[in-house]
Amino acid sequence: MTPEDLRKLADEATPGPWEYHAGIPSWEPAVAMTGSVYARDDYRPLAEKPRTADARLIALAPDLARLCAELGEALEHIQEPLLENPPMNDYERYVAERSGRALAKLSELEADS
DSSP, X not given: OOHHHHHHHHHHSOOSOOEEOOOSTTOEEEEETTEEEEEOOTTSOGGGOXXXXXXXXXXXXXXXXXXHHHHHHHHHHHHHHHHHSOOOSXXXXXXXXXXXXXXXXXXXXXXXX
């Protein structure tokens, strides 16, 4: 997935603002102005259910996708000169390797269409 793909995915999602609200027992909603998404997990004992964390993460997803897109573009900008002029010192080598791994991970992300 590219930064452009992430931005497109966030832009095509239900518009926000998204926010978390405590819900009815066994359900936790992440609510947008145009609808709600409820996080539920019936496969774990009640005490272990991460409903609240799921709903909060769902509510953050559009902003996180846009942030990942911005960070991916920043890493591409940082990595480009290092690839053109191979790193001369340990810090530049570290930055090139870390940014390369992060960009590779970003490209591995897939969205179901």
